[in-house]
Amino acid sequence: MDMLIGGKHISSDDLLEVKNPYDGEVIDTIPIAHRQIADLAITEANNAKESLVEMSAFKVSNKLFDAVKKLEELREEFAELLTLEVGKPINESLVEVDRSIETLRLSAEEAKRIYAESVPLDAGLNGKGFFAFTQKLPLGVVAAITPFNYPLNLTIHKIAPAIACKNTVIVKPPTEAPLTVMKFCELLNEEFPDGVVNVVTGYGSEVGDYLVCSPNVDKISFTGSVTTGMMISQKAGMKKVTLELGGNDPTIILKDADIDKAVKGIINGAFLNAGQVCMGVKRVIVEDGIADELAEKLVNETEKLVMGNPLDKSTTLGTLINEKAAIQVEETVNNAVSQGAEILVGGLRDGAFYEATVIDNVTPDMDLVMRETFGPVAPIIRVEDVDEAIEVANDTEYGLQAGVFTNDYSKAMRCAQEIEAGTVFVNKQSTFRTDNMPFGGFKSSGVGKEGIKYAVDEMTKTKLIGLNLR
Ligand code: NAP
Numbered sequence: 059m060d061m062l063i064g065g066k067h068i069s070s071d072d073l074l075e076v077k078n079p080y081d082g083e084v085i086d087t088i089p090i091a092h093r094q095i096a097d098l099a100i101t102e103a104n105n106a107k108e109s110l111v112e113m114s115a116f117k118v119s120n121k122l123f124d125a126v127k128k129l130e131e132l133r134e135e136f137a138e139l140l141t142l143e144v145g146k147p148i149n150e151s152l153v154e155v156d157r158s159i160e161t162l163r164l165s166a167e168e169a170k171r172i173y174a175e176s177v178p179l180d181a182g183l184n185g186k187g188f189f190a191f192t193q194k195l196p197l198g199v200v201a202a203i204t205p206f207n208y209p210l211n212l213t214i215h216k217i218a219p220a221i222a223c224k225n226t227v228i229v230k231p232p233t234e235a236p237l238t239v240m241k242f243c244e245l246l247n248e249e250f251p252d253g254v255v256n257v258v259t260g261y262g263s264e265v266g267d268y269l270v271c272s273p274n275v276d277k278i279s280f281t282g283s284v285t286t287g288m289m290i291s292q293k294a295g296m297k298k299v300t301l302e303l304g305g306n307d308p309t310i311i312l313k314d315a316d317i318d319k320a321v322k323g324i325i326n327g328a329f330l331n332a333g334q335v336c337m338g339v340k341r342v343i344v345e346d347g348i349a350d351e352l353a354e355k356l357v358n359e360t361e362k363l364v365m366g367n368p369l370d371k372s373t374t375l376g377t378l379i380n381e382k383a384a385i386q387v388e389e390t391v392n393n394a395v396s397q398g399a400e401i402l403v404g405g406l407r408d409g410a411f412y413e414a415t416v417i418d419n420v421t422p423d424m425d426l427v428m429r430e431t432f433g434p435v436a437p438i439i440r441v442e443d444v445d446e447a448i449e450v451a452n453d454t455e456y457g458l459q460a461g462v463f464t465n466d467y468s469k470a471m472r473c474a475q476e477i478e479a480g481t482v483f484v485n486k487q488s489t490f491r492t493d494n495m496p497f498g499g500f501k502s503s504g505v506g507k508e509g510i511k512y513a514v515d516e517m518t519k520t521k522l523i524g525l526n527l528r
Pocket of ligand 1: 203204205206207208212230231232233234260261262263264265266267270281282283284286287289290302303304305335336337430432458503504
């Protein structure tokens with residue numbers, strides 16, 4: 059598949075094969091672009107700014123709604139491509155496409171709601187006699203740099219609100235899984251003037267870095283690892299930056315919880331997309347009194363998962379993004395075992411597959427739970443009481459989302475107020491998101507929020523206009 063720059067298809071002498079992590083077969087090739095091509099995309103995106111600003115909000119909204127219809131028509135085709143490049147079960151890919159349609163629809167709606175406000179300057183010293191109001195203006199060019207795990211939906215979370223408030227975009231898709239994003243940008247490009255949507259493929263360390271450092275890009279909207287995010291924040295200079303980074307999300311289960319409900323939540327949260335979810339359940343923090351029962355039920359449910367060909371509708375656990383990623387998970391788990399943790403189920407790797415694994419007697423100082431383990435692992439940390447649970451939950455550099463299962467609402471509120479995370483759910487695992495909610499972590503998990511209305515806030519600048527009427 060080619061890049062898309064200024065409405066034209068552009069290739070490169072360097073091509074990279076995109077492989078299916080399930081069977082290693084080549085799905086397609088993508089160009090490996092270099093700095094000159096990233097520069098061309100920046101020029102085209104800047105040249106297209108005027109054409110988008112001239113479109114009415116009504117027209118922008120309708121164009122985004124047209125894209126919604128097209129994506130709906132191609133739902134199955136997109137889901138299959140997603141499964142081929144990421145290795146996620148087809149049913150999960152269909153959910154990602156459905157969420158992408160929803161994200162796009164919310165953006166089409168939001169395009170008609172770029173409201174600002176009137177400001178009572180007479181509330182300030184010497185402000186009497188003014189009529190003042192703000193405007194929310196597009197920033198200009200937004201660069202969207204996105205990760206492999208939910209490539210389609212996470213990219214749409216950036217480019218759809220960016221266009222809704224009239225920014226042009228340059229997308230740098232993940233090298234491991236670029237195809238659905240590229241296909242979607244082709245679809246979106248049909249709706250807008252040339253140069254509004256541009257796609258540059260190539261390595262993040264070269265083209266991504268070039269976009270981050272360029273003075274002619276107005277905003278970096280990044281989703282990915284903490285390491286890359288830190289680098290971006292140091293290099294971006296004066297431009298606006300949103301960073302949606304990794305998580306090490308705790309889910310706490312207290313003694314009075316509905317254990318079956320909690321188990322169902324943990325199965326979803328720890329094993330969805332083979333555990334490659336930023337807001338996945340990465341630490342199961344459980345009160346000692348119910349830990350044995352919870353562990354047993356968790357093992358029973360884990361054994362029901364079906365690992366296999368991700369295109370097969372009965373598969374519930376697909377591959378990781380590649381074998382290297384699976385080896386990394388295997389090493390981290392084995393390391394925890396050597397320090398005293400005990401595998402209750404799973405623990406074996408086969409190529410890019412890693413079994414759904416429940417591991418008990420994990421202590422908070424093990425690497426497995428100190429860092430973000432990006433694989434299908436549910437580590438159980440046993441605690442004495444709610445105080446220790448909160449202490450352990452907060453003992454991390456991350457703060458994306460959290461969940462607590464309890465029927466004691468005073469303890470629920472304590473957890474909700476004291477856990478340092480962008481979102482705390484009660485009686486729901488951390489792994490939950492609707493596409494309109496403010497999403498984004500505290501601490502090293504990021505800066506800024508997404509969720510269409512919130513993304514628009516971060517992709518506009520506010521101008522005040524004051525008329526002195528005296
Ligand atoms: P990553 O390695 O940080 O890559 C993310 C994107 O950044 C890719 O497109 C990558 O390009 C690009 N990139 C790499 N180096 C760069 C640089 N120096 N300058 C600019 N761009 C650069 O992350 P990943 O492994 O794909 O994704 C997994 C991580 O994302 C996990 O930590 C996960 O928790 C996090 N994540 C967070 C959220 C959230 O919303 N908070 C959602 C999903 C995932 P290449 O592919 O070419 O290297």
